[in-house]
Amino acid sequence: MTAQTNAGTKIGISKPLPATFDKAGYAALIFADIGEVTNGGSHGRTYAVVNHNPIATRGTQKYKGSFNEGQKTIQLAVDPDDPGQVVVKEALNDDADYAFSVTYQDGSIDYFLAKVMSWSKSTESVDSMYSASISLELTTAKDGTGIIEVPAP
Structure with missing residues (x-):
């Protein structure tokens, strides 16, 4: 595989969660x-250290502890008629996890669960778009499954 740009990358959201937390479970969902x-x-x-x-030895030994799938901040131009943005706004006022997909230029996909924690609007200047930042907190399924990486076809 060669290096690639982010051009063409798509981020999707789904309210229904996968029946199974694997490639097949996520692939069965319809993402907006x-x-x-x-x-x-x-x-x-x-991972936590x-x-x-x-x-006796005075030296610090280090081990891996719990893991955290992290946070993700998405910036966008606000479009109140965009189906994906509509679902994101719904998720903002919901305590539940939502399923997300990130489909890269080469067709590889990352699937994960996240909670939408914020939707912050920005009106910076006359020469900027009416925009927003979305903050996601990635979570793990109860079975410990986190981000599912699907290689390019």
């Missing part, structure tokens, strides 16, 4: 693309 995205943000797993300091 979130329109007018200008910055898709970043996401990925981070567990330090162990044996008194």
Whole structure:
């Protein structure tokens, strides 16, 4: 595989959750693309560091502890008629997880669960778009499944 740009990347949202937290479960969902995205943000797993300091050796040993799938901030131009943005606004006032997909230029896909934590509107200047930032908190399924990475076909 060669390097690629983000051109053509799509971010989708689905209120129904997958029946199974794997490629097949997520692929069975219908995602509404979130329109007018200008910055898709970043996401990925981070582990907590567990330090162990044996008194005999004085050296700190490090282990992996719990993991967190992280946060994702999406920036977009506001379009009140965009189906994906409508679902995002619904999710903002819902405590439930929603399913998300990020489909890259080469066809590879990341699937994950997240809660929509904020929708912040911006009116910066006459030479800028009426925009918003969406904050997502990625979660894990009860079975511990986090981000599902599906390689390009």
